[in-house]
Amino acid sequence: MAKIIGLTGGIASGKSTVSNMLKEKGFTVIDADIAAREVVNVGEEAYKKIVQEFGEEILHEDLSINRRKLGEIVFHHEDKRLLLNSIVHPAVRKYMNDKKEEAISAGKKSVILDIPLLFESNLTYLVEKTILVFVEEGIQLKRLMERNQFSESEAKARMSAQMPLKDKISLADAVIDNNGSINETAIQLNKLINCWEMIP
């Protein structure tokens, strides 16, 4: 039986950094952010609903979704964010489940589901164990502003749309502290892989 593990954190906490380390070791990682992009490609059901609800002003000239514009709307209006979630999340869950089944059929021993909103959306029933990638709020803010070229208020609006990372600590089976160097993070991940006897 494959071991299904949930990898979570907060925006810019370092999930992709950890997920890339896992992929380099040969693990299968299924990424909810990628799923959320795939299911809103032009012409998909979720795409049509988004255009219906948010209007054509959230589209680029080539008709693809202008994510920056949609982000500005949903991270400043909770009702709009919940509306977007209600359109996108069911399709994301289906996409991830299909990918997971594919990986299991291919004989994978571990499948990692990288889901930023794992706790907020009560999705822990999908996984056996959870790993939290944790950083202090100040570092999270700084890394987010640098990575996305966001102003402080833009970055804070996005962070406020999620459960504070410190509140996720007690909900996770294991915590990787990503406040330090990438190397320190890699060491913690390696220990966890050994401890949980994870095999790709």
Ligand SMILES: CC(C)(COP(=O)(O)OP(=O)(O)OC[C@H]1O[C@@H](n2cnc3c(N)ncnc32)[C@H](O)[C@@H]1O)[C@@H](O)C(=O)NCCC(=O)NCCS
């Ligand atoms: C609002 C959108 C268009 C902004 O796109 P953008 O390319 O700027 O960001 P991206 O999708 O790469 O997300 C970056 C991070 O933002 C955070 N985030 C994204 N959506 C949400 C949300 N609805 N609630 C809280 N945090 C979110 C996550 O930590 C995510 O890792 C996009 O995030 C989106 O469609 N969100 C709704 C779907 C969703 O909940 N995705 C998260 C995983 S399922």
Ligand SMILES: Nc1ncnc2c1ncn2[C@@H]1O[C@H](COP(=O)(O)OP(=O)(O)OP(=O)(O)O)[C@@H](O)[C@H]1O
């Ligand atoms: N230990 C670290 N030291 C310095 N910078 C780091 C460290 N870990 C991650 N970063 C940087 O912080 C930013 C956020 O990391 P990453 O993209 O891995 O986060 P994430 O949780 O996947 O974010 P999101 O869910 O928003 O996509 C990136 O620019 C990354 O290069």
